Amino acid sequence: xxxxxxxxxxxxxxxxxxxxxxxxxxxxxxxxxxxxxxxxxxxxxxxxxxxxxxxxxxxxxxxxxxxxxxxxxxxxxxxxxxxxxxxxxxxxxxxxxxxxxxxxxxxxxxxxxxxxxxxxxxxxxxxxxxxxxxxxxxxxxxxxxxxxxxxxxxxxxxxxxxxxxxxxxxxxxxxxxxxxxxxxxxxxxxxxxxxxxxxxxxxxxxxxxxxxxxxxxxxxxxxxxxxxxxxxxxxxxxxxxxxxxxxxxxxxxxxxxxxxxxxxxxxxxxxxxxxxxxxxxxxxxxxxxxxxxxxxxxxxxxxxxxxxxxxxxxxxxxxxxxxxxxxxxxxxxxxxxxxxxxxxxxxxxxxxxxxxxxxxxxxxxxxxxxxxxxxxxxxxxxxxxxxxxxxxxxxxxxxxxxxxxxxxxxxxxxxxxxxxxxxxxxxxxxxxxxxxxxxxxxxxxxxxxxxxxxxxxxxxxxxxxxxxxxxxxxxxxxxxxxxxxxxxxxxxxxxxxxxxxxxxxxxxxxxxxxxxxxxxxxxxxxxxxxxxxxxxxxxxxxxxxxxxxxxxxxxxxxxxxxxxxxxxxxxxxxxxxxxxxxxxxxxxxxxxxxxxxxxxxx
Amino acid sequence: xxxxxxxxxxxxxxxxxxxxxxxxxxxxxxxxxxxxxxxxxxxxxxxxxxxxxxxxxxxxxxxxxxxxxxxxxxxxxxxxxxxxxxxxxxxxxxxxxxxxxxxxxxxxxxxxxxxxxxxxxxxxxxxxxxxxxxxxxxxxxxxxxxxxxxxxxxxxxxxxxxxxxxxxxxxxxxxxxxxxxxxxxxxxxxxxxxxxxxxxxxxxxxxxxxxxxxxxxxxxxxxxxxxxxxxxxxxxxxxxxxxxxxxxxxxxxxxxxxxxxxxxxxxx
Ligand code: HEM
Ligand code: SF4
Numbered sequence: 001x002x003x004x005x006x007x008x009x010x011x012x013x014x015x016x017x018x019x020x021x022x023x024x025x026x027x028x029x030x031x032x033x034x035x036x037x038x039x040x041x042x043x044x045x046x047x048x049x050x051x052x053x054x055x056x057x058x059x060x061x062x063x064x065x066x067x068x069x070x071x072x073x074x075x076x077x078x079x080x081x082x083x084x085x086x087x088x089x090x091x092x093x094x095x096x097x098x099x100x101x102x103x104x105x106x107x108x109x110x111x112x113x114x115x116x117x118x119x120x121x122x123x124x125x126x127x128x129x130x131x132x133x134x135x136x137x138x139x140x141x142x143x144x145x146x147x148x149x150x151x152x153x154x155x156x157x158x159x160x161x162x163x164x165x166x167x168x169x170x171x172x173x174x175x176x177x178x179x180x181x182x183x184x185x186x187x188x189x190x191x192x193x194x195x196x197x198x199x200x201x202x203x204x205x206x207x208x209x210x211x212x213x214x215x216x217x218x219x220x221x222x223x224x225x226x227x228x229x230x231x232x233x234x235x236x237x238x239x240x241x242x243x244x245x246x247x248x249x250x251x252x253x254x255x256x257x258x259x260x261x262x263x264x265x266x267x268x269x270x271x272x273x274x275x276x277x278x279x280x281x282x283x284x285x286x287x288x289x290x291x292x293x294x295x296x297x298x299x300x301x302x303x304x305x306x307x308x309x310x311x312x313x314x315x316x317x318x319x320x321x322x323x324x325x326x327x328x329x330x331x332x333x334x335x336x337x338x339x340x341x342x343x344x345x346x347x348x349x350x351x352x353x354x355x356x357x358x359x360x361x362x363x364x365x366x367x368x369x370x371x372x373x374x375x376x377x378x379x380x381x382x383x384x385x386x387x388x389x390x391x392x393x394x395x396x397x398x399x400x401x402x403x404x405x406x407x408x409x410x411x412x413x414x415x416x417x418x419x420x421x422x423x424x425x426x427x428x429x430x431x432x433x434x435x436x437x438x439x440x441x442x443x444x445x446x447x448x449x450x451x452x453x454x455x456x457x458x459x460x461x462x463x464x465x466x467x468x469x470x471x472x473x474x475x476x477x478x479x480x481x482x483x484x485x486x487x488x489x490x491x492x493x494x495x496x497x498x499x500x501x502x503x504x505x506x507x508x509x510x511x512x513x514x515x516x517x518x519x520x521x522x523x524x525x526x527x528x529x530x531x532x533x534x535x536x537x538x539x540x541x542x543x544x545x546x547x548x549x550x551x552x553x554x555x556x557x558x559x560x561x562x563x564x565x566x567x568x569x570x571x572x573x574x575x576x577x578x579x580x581x582x583x584x585x586x587x588x589x590x591x592x593x594x595x596x597x598x599x600x601x602x
Numbered sequence: 603x604x605x606x607x608x609x610x611x612x613x614x615x616x617x618x619x620x621x622x623x624x625x626x627x628x629x630x631x632x633x634x635x636x637x638x639x640x641x642x643x644x645x646x647x648x649x650x651x652x653x654x655x656x657x658x659x660x661x662x663x664x665x666x667x668x669x670x671x672x673x674x675x676x677x678x679x680x681x682x683x684x685x686x687x688x689x690x691x692x693x694x695x696x697x698x699x700x701x702x703x704x705x706x707x708x709x710x711x712x713x714x715x716x717x718x719x720x721x722x723x724x725x726x727x728x729x730x731x732x733x734x735x736x737x738x739x740x741x742x743x744x745x746x747x748x749x750x751x752x753x754x755x756x757x758x759x760x761x762x763x764x765x766x767x768x769x770x771x772x773x774x775x776x777x778x779x780x781x782x783x784x785x786x787x788x789x790x791x792x793x794x795x796x797x798x799x800x801x802x803x804x805x806x807x808x809x810x811x812x813x814x815x816x817x818x819x820x821x822x823x824x825x826x827x828x829x830x831x832x833x834x835x836x837x838x839x840x841x842x843x844x845x846x847x848x849x850x851x852x853x854x855x856x857x858x859x860x861x862x863x864x865x866x867x868x869x870x
Contacts, residue, residue, distance in 0.1 A: 030800075030804050033804070034804075037806075058862075059861065059862040060859075060860065060861045060862055061859065061862075089781075089783040090781065090783045090784045091781075091784065092766065093765070093766045093767050093770075093864065093867060093868055094765060094766070094767065094868065094870070095867060095868045095869045095870065097867065107864070107867050108766055108767075108770065108864055108867075110778075110779065110805075112804045112805045112806070113784075113801075113804065113805075115804060116800075116801055116804065349869070350869060353867060353868065353869035354869050355868075355869045355870055358869065420867070421863075422861075422862060422863045423862065423863045423864055423865075423866045423867040424862060424864065424867060431863050431866060433863070433866050433867065434863060434866040437866070584863075585863075585866075586863040586865065586866045587863060594861050
């Protein structure tokens with residue numbers, strides 16, 4: 001060996017358990033792009049191929065792609081962080097994006113470079129295969145699964161096994177439409193009724209012994225038209241998890257609408273057929289699957305517990321005084337785990353964006369502070385370090401400050417979700433992404449993250465009606481469109497109130513249209529109304545919940561009452577009076593709507 | 603090991619540089635700032651801060667600098683920096699331009715050299731002046747006028763080595779984006795030949811095309827790309843050394859990626 005062969009790679013205590021990658025897919029992709037560029041591959045089949053491999057199109061151009069890297073169950077290891085850091089610098093814009101579905105996305109990648117990304121991802125066991133297209137999308141799991149105080153058991157191994165079973169499985173390669181699984185920890189942390197298949201772990205006493213299983217919800221989902229999922233049965237024992245999943249997918253595959261692309265998610269099938277009929281079909285199909293498959297087809301659930309080992313500290317910095325802002329951060333970014341002495345720490349990002357330097361820094365921070373040696377991505381464009389020992393929190397906070405990752409408010413309403421919007425999406429009508437950042441900056445400046453009345457509320461923003469920003473389940477939700485005064489156009493959002501994604505999941509109710517540049521004052525006005533009218537133990541969420549359910553008895557009884565008060569705030573000024581009003585956030589030219597070909601149905 | 607089988611050698615590996623320093627058979631140029639150099643450097647290396655070169659990079663002055671560093675036509679030269687090889691590339695390219703044919707880049711950065719625990723020194727070597735001849739290689743230089751006319755030819759490829767967001771915001775029409783970060787691999791300032799070839803080949807950068815590289819202002823990032831191309835066996839490369847800064851000052855045409863707010867995806 002010569003000196004130049006030496007590399008100084010850090011040795012990680014834990015490494016990825018599952019290799020999701022296949023290196024030959026990189027070569028195949030590179031070859032196919034060449035054929036496509038030479039005109040030997042038609043547009044439609046190339047698009048299908050590209051999406052199947054996890055590369056989306058990009059706004060107003062066919063030169064670039066967005067690569068969506070799957071993180072099944074949200075697990076991400078230090079080496080993977082480092083690789084993504086490198087990839088974001090080499091092939092993207094120097095930043096990467098945490099999505100709402102536990103993917104990490106690289107934008108503005110040159111189509112010809114996508115295969116290079118696949119090749120590098122394979123070095124750390126990651127894939128973007130079936131992250132887009134009509135396949136089983138990334139299988140999600142609550143970032144708190146395994147540490148949540150209210151969970152019956154940790155569903156992470158089941159999420160991983162499900163992801164593994166369906167990835168590259170021929171059964172899941174050409175479904176009528178995309179298909180999503182969400183596993184969670186408990187009702188409160190939610191997100192199971194807004195997805196094709198949602199699962200909450202459950203334990204039942206059967207013949208005196210404890211039986212693990214799930215509460216399964218089917219046929220929910222967000223989009224141009226959104227629906228809340230239905231619970232299949234009281235309890236589905238764990239042996240039936242796979243058979244139920246297969247049964248549901250078979251029915252969808254057989255009966256799903258392959259013609260009308262705008263209405264072909266499973267929720268439409270459930271809705272058209274009626275829940276009871278669908279439910280019966282599933283139960284019958286499952287009996288068939290069980291009878292024919294049970295001997296050979298099994299989920300390989302690996303329930304060996306993860307090693308929890310507090311990393312050795314080279315210098316013991318505990319006992320030092322806490323930096324400014326520590327108490328605020330501790331309150332708004334961390335959650336006590338069911339394991340005593342440990343907390344889960346959520347990192348505040350702006351609409352999920354993170355720089356390549358920060359990705360690198362996180363790799364080291366995980367090695368230094370997480371006793372499980374990895375991180376978990378969450379439901380709201382964020383990432384969490386778990387198993388951080390209480391005694392290490394101050395020094396962790398100091399480290400986060402150095403990397404610009406110590407902002408507060410991760411677990412509060414001050415960190416809104418914003419889909420890609422006009423930053424990269426072909427269907428976008430507004431810059432929802434930037435709006436989310438603007439709200440966050442303003443609300444942190446106002447210390448709204450410290451207001452306990454606001455913590456359990458949420459703000460979610462989509463750049464068009466398609467709901468990628470999940471506005472329908474937000475306490476205050478927005479989706480973008482264009483408004484007009486005479487011949488002048490401006491970015492305008494439809495606002496809805498009262499959406500929820502927990503045990504009482506419901507869609508928000510439409511309130512009124514709010515111009516982009518009035519969104520912040522309008523939200524502040526809603527908060528002011530709430531403060532004037534709240535009952536002593538109200539949160540904004542509970543107050544709005546009563547209003548949308550017609551059970552509020554104060555001065556403001558209905559969405560309409562709120563609307564009336566807000567109306568004066570949303571009146572457009574003339575262009576001469578306020579030219580800035582006619583510019584969307586992040587834009588210095590007058591607003592106009594412009595969209596390209598969308599690929600959500602592809 | 604890179605480049606041994608190639609007719610042109612682009613980078614020098616650490617091991618051979620160390621033994622050539624011991625044998626006193628090469629001249630090593632450190633292009634970092636004078637203060638950094640004075641603190642410590644690779645033993646026997648001479649200092650040529652990039653700023654010094656850029657303050658007057660006329661062939662006559664470059665020749666003077668080369669002579670004062672004790673380099674003649676026969677002296678093998680290795681250049682290093684601490685900025686992923688970009689500054690070193692600009693210096694190496696300049697030597698090549700005035701007609702020095704035996705110049706390579708150290709395969710890694712000074713920081714990495716140091717972190718591997720290799721020899722360093724603070725002693726400034728005694729240099730005796732040499733006499734290098736002038737043999738200007740105009741074929742590796744692209745001027746703005748040259749670029750403007752070359753661009754219209756089918757067999758010319760123009761490459762922009764700035765970061766992607768800068769490229770999207772504004773670039774020379776017809777240029778393709780290849781950010782300088784793409785060229786390195788791990789601790790090496792350039793990918794292996796095989797990796798580089800695959801990357802370029804995917805982009806359709808291959809064969810006999812003439813390739814012109816440019817970056818933001820002084821030809822550093824694009825200098826690295828110039829060597830990246832050569833390392834992949836593409837010899838027909840030119841550096842637009844005054845790069846985008848001059849192009850803009852001359853008010854020549856530029857274009858941008860329209861109708862998208864890509865800057866708002868950045869977490870910077
Ligand atoms: C009719 C078309 C589309 C529909 C109905 C749709 C639906 C959705 C939904 C419901 C989500 C939220 C995640 C979930 O809870 O399942 C989502 C996420 C997402 N979608 Fe779409 N989508 C569409 C098209 C697109 C397009 C064209 C793009 C741009 C390439 C896109 C990019 C995203 C992104 C980036 C996310 C993650 C959100 C984030 O964190 O940024 N979607 N999509
Ligand atoms: S909601 Fe609309 S604008 Fe936002 S990512 Fe989805 S399709 Fe694009």
